[in-house]
Amino acid sequence: MNNNDEKHSNTPQIWAIGGGKGGVGKSLVTANTSICLALLGHKVAVIDLDLGGANLHTCLGVPIPEKTLSDFVTKQVDDIRELLTPTPIDNLKIISGAQDALGIANLQKAQQIEILEGLKSLDVDYIVFDLGAGTTINTLDFFINANLGILVALPEPTSIENTYRFLKSVFFRKLKSLIDNPLVDELINETMNAKLASGSPSPAQLIDQISEQDSELGEKIRNEFKNFTPQLVINQVRTPHDIEIGNSIVTVSKRYFDLDMNLAGTLDFDASVWQSVKNRKPLLMEFPQSRLVYNFEKLINNLLKNKGQ
Numbered sequence: 001m002n003n004n005d006e007k008h009s010n011t012p013q014i015w016a017i018g019g020g021k022g023g024v025g026k027s028l029v030t031a032n033t034s035i036c037l038a039l040l041g042h043k044v045a046v047i048d049l050d051l052g053g054a055n056l057h058t059c060l061g062v063p064i065p066e067k068t069l070s071d072f073v074t075k076q077v078d079d080i081r082e083l084l085t086p087t088p089i090d091n092l093k094i095i096s097g098a099q100d101a102l103g104i105a106n107l108q109k110a111q112q113i114e115i116l117e118g119l120k121s122l123d124v125d126y127i128v129f130d131l132g133a134g135t136t137i138n139t140l141d142f143f144i145n146a147n148l149g150i151l152v153a154l155p156e157p158t159s160i161e162n163t164y165r166f167l168k169s170v171f172f173r174k175l176k177s178l179i180d181n182p183l184v185d186e187l188i189n190e191t192m193n194a195k196l197a198s199g200s201p202s203p204a205q206l207i208d209q210i211s212e213q214d215s216e217l218g219e220k221i222r223n224e225f226k227n228f229t230p231q232l233v234i235n236q237v238r239t240p241h242d243i244e245i246g247n248s249i250v251t252v253s254k255r256y257f258d259l260d261m262n263l264a265g266t267l268d269f270d271a272s273v274w275q276s277v278k279n280r281k282p283l284l285m286e287f288p289q290s291r292l293v294y295n296f297e298k299l300i301n302n303l304l305k306n307k308g309q
């Protein structure tokens with residue numbers, strides 16, 4: 001890694017880490033990606049957006065922060081900066097999601113915008129989101145609003161299926177946000193709800209159809225999606241075949257969604273993860289010699305290369 005990356009002292013770069021399925025390693029990737037960025041000299045705020053199931057603080061070796069995002073949403077705290085809690089790593093602060101507050105998992109659009117605006121005003125270079133599992137509206141919107149969306153998947157069928165499900169949900173959420181034509185909206189709904197085997201158009205073909213009906217709209221959609229390049233991370237890799245699965249996901253996403261995904265990195269299965277979670281210490285600090293640390297360095301280098309696309 002190098003230290004020469006351009007700093008973003010005005011508007012922070014937002015990286016969102018998601019993945020359809022629970023337990024695939026989102027928090028592990030979030031914690032260690034944030035640590036890598038902080039060690040490179042960037043100012044980083046890591047945000048636990050697994051609203052309702054926040055546990056990122058454990059991956060970073062800090063007790064549950066006293067003030068959480070729910071205090072901000074419920075107006076107990078006016079200034080989002082008050083939520084920034086120091087971690088053992090210089091340059092890295094955490095904002096915790098709520099563990100218990102009912103309702104925060106179902107933020108209203110206005111509250112979502114308030115959180116995003118508040119975060120963008122922070123004096124940091126990078127904001128890293130740890131998103132919850134699943135495809136709730138909030139999770140999709142936080143992913144779509146990030147500068148870089150990172151998807152974590154395991155090389156196993158259920159996780160791969162969930163990755164496509166997540167991509168499909170993100171694709172349609174983003175597409176619908178670009179359109180206010182009821183006829184086109186109807187077409188989208190039909191494709192979105194169609195079963196794969198039904199012979200209905202793929203999302204990529206749908207955009208072709210929209211272009212035929214309204215070329216200007218088609219152009220606008222293509223431009224928006226051109227900059228939408230989710231970064232894939234395959235976690236818990238045990239064999240070379242597992243890495244191939246990552247390449248297949250990229251190929252299928254191009255064919256089916258016409259999305260330019262990128263296999264940004266692979267992370268080996270490594271018992272030191274379990275050990276570091278058990279010790280409540282960040283992996284990167286606890287086992288600096290492990291192969292996973294090398295995997296993370298490569299991953300962060302790739303992400304830094306791709307962030308500007």
Ligand SMILES: Nc1ncnc2c1ncn2[C@@H]1O[C@H](COP(=O)(O)OP(=O)(O)OP(=O)(O)O)[C@@H](O)[C@H]1O
Nearest residue numbers: 022023024025026027028133236268269270273274
């Ligand atoms: N590369 C790895 N090698 C070994 N074990 C791993 C690896 N990645 C994750 N794990 C194990 O999987 C568990 C789940 O990881 P993590 O909590 O990061 O997933 P998550 O996607 O954030 O889960 P949730 O959806 O519950 O928030 C970890 O506690 C760890 O034991």
Ligand SMILES: [Mg+2]
Nearest residue numbers: 026027050055
């Ligand atoms: Mg998690």
